[in-house]
Amino acid sequence: MLDKRKFFINGQWVNPAKPNDFKVINPANEKPIAVISMGAEADINNAVSVAKKIFLSYSQTSTEERLVLLERLLEIYKRRYVEMVDIITLELGAPTTMSAEAQADTGIGHLQGFIDGLRQLTTREKLSNGDVLCREPIGVCGLITPWNWPINQIALKVLPALATGCTCVLKPSEQTPLCAMLYAEMIEEAGFPAGCFNLVNGDGINVGSVLSAHKDVDMISFTGSTAAGITISKSAANTVKRVTLELGGKSPYIIFDDADLEASITNCIQSCFYNSGQSCDAPTRMLVQQSVYDEALRIAQSVASQVVVGNPQDEGDHLGPLVSGIQFDRVQMMIEKGINEGATLLTGGKGRPTGFEVGYFTKPTLFADVTSTMSVFREEIFGPVLTISVFDDEAQAIEMANDTDFGLAAYVDSNDVMRAERVAARIRAGMVHINGGPHRYGSPFGGYKHSGIGREGGVLGLEDFLEIKTLHYPD
Incomplete structure (x- = not known):
């Protein structure tokens, strides 16, 4: 059984504030394949503090600098592709052919889509009235992802955050945490600055709720059930942060x-x-x-x-x-x-x-x-x-x-x-x-009514992680 009880915070694999083991189960045979730690408020506070601090410098990096990092991540992901396929099959139970052709492939397709979108993105433009519109990274982003398409949703949240100059804290599903931890290794290897990406495992009640309510988190992006999305929205309301939701469907x-x-x-x-x-x-x-x-x-x-x-x-x-x-x-x-x-x-x-x-x-x-x-x-x-x-x-x-x-x-x-x-x-x-x-890939993904708020993927997916600032000059 794999020992995966550490979190990725500030560019290092660190122990949880308090031990709380959780077994990851192979759904095909109901046997444990790994043990992870379930985080707590102290772990989220640590990760958010780091993300807030590094945002001051990472937000000032150029589009060109971030494109270099994303291109490097793409090379690493392709090289470690088989590892990702094997892990998704093991912890999700997706047949290996489907894992290779679809599940793991989303990590390449969305990354290329965001690279293309970032090259098209206009961060400064002059309006017809003479004012200047600027698009700037929103800040520290809390990212909560589900188990059903684990890398797909991680890519649709982590990549636009990092691409636009935001920093982030990811809480993946405790059912499929291993592919998220492999993704963290890839981000580390790609050379992203320590602290711009952080990962804390845990459940929604003890970790997700803390992340969504945290005063220093500027945005929450959540994918999961509609009921959980409503709870997330209520939790985030007290700090008036941006909330994007990708929820259920019928x-x-x-x-x-x-x-x-x-x-x-x-x-x-x-x-x-x-x-x-x-x-x-x-x-x-x-x-x-x-x-x-x-x-x-x-x-x-x-x-x-x-x-x-x-x-x-x-x-x-x-x-x-x-x-x-x-x-x-x-x-x-x-x-x-x-x-x-x-x-x-x-x-x-x-x-x-x-x-x-x-x-x-x-x-x-x-x-x-x-x-x-x-x-x-x-x-x-x-x-x-x-x-x-x-x-x-x-x-x-x-x-x-x-x-x-x-x-x-x-x-x-x-x-x-x-x-x-x-x-x-x-x-x-x-x-x-x-x-x-x-x-x-590159087209917006999202829905109406109880299916969510916002869009993921491509240029529109990047814009969700940006704030609008208007510069007013004298006539």
Whole structure:
């Protein structure tokens, strides 16, 4: 078992203020793989104090100096890529092929996106009235990241902070802390000034809450559940700091009767089940037009029955386990709710797949004939569970798509691109995928309503970490 009980503060690996061991579990076999320390208020105070002090000098570095550091980090990340893949597979349970092609790849894609964005960023411009607008780093940033796409979210927060001249304290998820600690090693090796990046492990109650309420933290960037995001916002309010949130989702996938049914349904199911359903922007609600509904159910059942669950250490496109026992129990509870509320179970159901008595493996599950009053239609499940509902016309499709507290992503498939764009314009979501269009590095990621505040990635992701100052000169 790996000993990872130190924190990275002021460019050094240091012991916690008070010992508090926590075991990191491999979700595929439920065995401990490492022991970390859970931080406390004293550890956050130490890290924030360091970040505040170094901000005075790091904020004055030039864009060119920071670009050199980012380019060096990119080289190091590529060289240590396999290490990152292996760690993500071990602690998250993502199959090794998916870890290599997607999970770890986000560390390269977002870094290149921010490098490109930083080169485009205008930090000083003259307004039409003669005044000068300046963009300056906001200060010390508290960064709280989740377990489901660990490096993706770390990159989307740490990189824009460092790129814009901010300093930061990162609290990664205690479920997947090892990849964050490897990332800290890379930042250290790249030569970033000691103290501009700091890492303290811990949970939300004892560490995240202290970070969000800290008087010397100028900004909080949080990714996680909507409930936790509300708590973070309330905690941050007393010190009037900037808060950006990337929260939950219950994204609709609208399939009109002129779409390529086979392609659309396959894409929806694969996208929903990807990462074992543990993605906030996953299309978890398939909405199908009435005239092709029966055929869609036949295709969906056929496609879903071919999805397999397997050992994450094996290569292939199979699904791995859920991240933890807590997550497994929640998904099982939601599947039971769907059955009890009268949804038609097409595939999957409760319990583990055959042959998986150990590990947090879950049956890929399809529910049909789902109505808007059912829990599985309304609540974020965060597992390989897809609901299928029917709509009559375009207006009802839009109404059903928007019938949610969330607004992160949406998907619209139609052979009539004008209709697809017309529908997209009326959906209250931050991102709309038309006819299978993918999300690309450098594009903004974020949502409406309870799905969050702010955008991550590219130039817009950098701007969230900048303050605006106006210089007024005499006429």
